[in-house]
Structures are given as C-alpha cells and as structure tokens.
Amino acid sequence: MGVIEASDRAWKGVQMKSEKQGVSAWLRGLVDECGVSGTRSCLDIAEVFGIDCKHEKTCRDCIAKMMTAIADRIDAERALPEGVEWPRFEDGGLVRIGDELEFEGKTMLVCDATFYADGWALWCDREDMSGRLHGSYGERVKRPAPKVLDADGVPIKVGDVVYFVDGDARPLTVERIDANGGEPAVDLVYAGQILRWYSANPEKLTHERPDSWRLWGEDLDMAVKVGEVDKVGMMRRAKALAKAGEGL
Template structure:
C-alpha cells in the first residue's frame, strides 16, 4: 500500500468517526490512526496534515503547521458554540460576560460564578461576600458593568447617603444624594442639612473628614469642659494644626 492510499484510508476513517466527537477525542483519534498506519506512512508529514484536512502540496512546513493549528482552533470554537437561537450574555458595550467577571446586580457589584441557558434566555449565578443570587435575561438583553468607584480627595469611595464636606470648607455637612457620570468625568450631587438646595460638584472637592476650624475647635472645647472630659493632648494637636494652616493662608 502506498503512502497516498494509506493516508486516504486513515483520513476517511477519522473523518467518519469525528462527526460527533469532542475536540480531545478527535485529536486522540487522529493520533491513534496515525500510530496504526505508521509502518505504511513512514511518519510522513503530508499524511499527518491530511488527517487534519490539510492537503500538503508545495507549502512550507510553517504554513502547513499554521493550517493544522487553525483546524484545531476551529474545532474548539465549533464545540463551544451555542445552539442556534441562543447567545452568550454580553455587557452593554458588547463585550462577552465571562465567568469571573464583575457585573451590577441589584445595585451591587457581584462576581459571575456560573451560567445556565434556557430556551428563551439565560441566568447568571452571581456571588459576593454578603449575598448571592441569579440574574435572568432574555437572549439579546445586555448586562450592566459595575459603576467605577468615585473617590473623594483622600481616595475614599463616595457612596449615596454618605456625609461629606468641602475640602478646606467651614465644616458644613452635606449628604450625597446621587452620583453620576459625564464625558468629562464623575459628579456628585450633594445637599446640605438645611435642604436649601443641591449642588453638583467634582468628587475631588469633597472629603469624608470634617475640616477643622477655630470655631469648631472652640465649640468642642466648651462642650468637653462642660462634661469635664477635655483631651488636652488632642486639643493642643488641633490648635497647632489650625495655627499652621492659618499661617500658611496668610503667606
């Protein structure tokens, strides 16, 4: 039997058996058939290539190997493909939702742990430290990515409901009403304690730490003196910091 005849017989056998095989079984089948025909094929490279559906003529070994690897990759893609009418869930920007990705679920950032497919839609099994749940969607429906963290001037995340202050302000308390995003960046909608109205400001202008002032220092000293619990070391530390800040402003 010649090399070409043996190659044809081996290839036809593999081709018939590989119709419903997975990738690993398909590859092992090729290896097995090649081993069985080793004596007749004399280890010929063209024979092996043909088992992958590549006809080796006058091509270089490199181009032949590229085609063989492409055949394997195509087979993997075909095995992973979903049945007609089904679609892997995607984010709003079109990116695939992969296991291990983070997404927005009921206003929280969750981790995708598993995916289940049904006739009319999908379910993503999500988890985090304090909760777990399933996000359902129809085929074609998009998934939201977690909103990026919005940080204050000290690098602390700002959340709706937080109490914040203006950096270098007089200690007026503001509640975070909303957080939004524009092409130029994030903004924070805040409202003061007297509900005089809301302001939209850049997050870097806010802090969670109450700015100190001589007025606040004096109020705290009076209150501490009334209850007899004056922390002399802390009050002195604050006084020095305020004096330094005042001197710097006067420069």
C-alpha cells in the same frame, strides 16, 4: 487479518467518530492513530481534514489548510445556537467568567453562565453571598460602580456623608458616582435635599468633618458643661486652626 487491514479499519473508525467529537478529542484521536500504526501517509492525514494533497502546490499550503480546518472546528464548537446571545455589559463588552458586575447593589464575581430558550443566567459569588442573575437575550448587565477614594484614601459610596477638604463644614450626601472620560466624579446633594447640586473630584472630598473656630467653640462649650475639657486636644485644634488661617 493483517496489521495494515486492522489499521485501516481503526482509521475509518476515527473518521466516522470525528464529527461527533469535540475538537480536543478529535485531534487526540488522530494523533493516537498516527502514533500507533505508523502507516498513515500525509495524504491520508490530509484527507481527514478535507484536503486533497494532490491539488496542493506545496506542503506549506497543505499545512496552512489543516490549521485553518482546526480553527474552523474550534469556532464551530464554541459558537452559540441561533438566537442565543452571550450577555453583554451596557457598553457592549462581553461578560466573561471572572468579570465583576453589579448584583442587587453589590459587586459580584461571575463564576458560571447558563443559557435557556428565553434568556441567560449568570451565577455570581462573593465572600458573604451568592446568587443568580437572570436576563433575556439582548438585555444588558451593569458594571460595578467606579471605585473612588476620598482625600484620606477612604472609599466613597452612594449615601455617604462627605465634606469638602477646603474647610467647608456643610455635610453633603453622595447621590451618584459617575466616570466622565475615565475620571470618576461624585455628584452631591446639600442637606439631603436638592437645594444645590455639587460635582467634585473624589480627592477634593473627605469623610472627616473639617474643623472650624465655630465648631471648636461649640465643642468647648459642650465639654465645659459636662466637665470634661480636653485642654491638650483643644489647644492642638486651636493651633491647627490658627496655622490654617481659619476664620471664625
């Protein structure tokens, strides 16, 4: 058996296996065969891609069709079976490996995806926990709540007690965090009840209770009662309140 005949059989073997191989293995098989035998013509190579060079006007046209054939093969390999859908966020965006999502009220990182007959599962992880989020095809996934910081750079979360930085000492509870036009807004409830709703930009809020002369007086009374008056600290607060023009 001559070299040419042996090469012909190997080449036919490459063609027969190509339909069962992944794209990378398929291309490497073609490259290896061309490199080992050195006997394949460009007509033979084009034929593997389903191209008849005799009907092509230029080599450029033939190469363009080869590239198209490779791209089509990649698309076919990556395509999901009929009825199977990749999970998406509520805004329609695809959930990709490495994306963050909301899982049991926490921000988790997507590490892997598994598909079943009736739905999908996303394997998620973070430093202190891991888990698997299940969903049916067409069911949407929640993105993490927008990360917002108060005036002091402290993260604001739902349930936090915050205050307006303008000196209003009334405690407000964070009820919801929204992103309106890309700008986060914090929805607040006064005194833990729906007595009055507020909506504020996060930089207008603080977790530190603003000082006032009323609070200063209450703290002074308590310090006197327990016999532990911090004269320097109280003086500093008084000067700061006077400078800020705080009313009684």
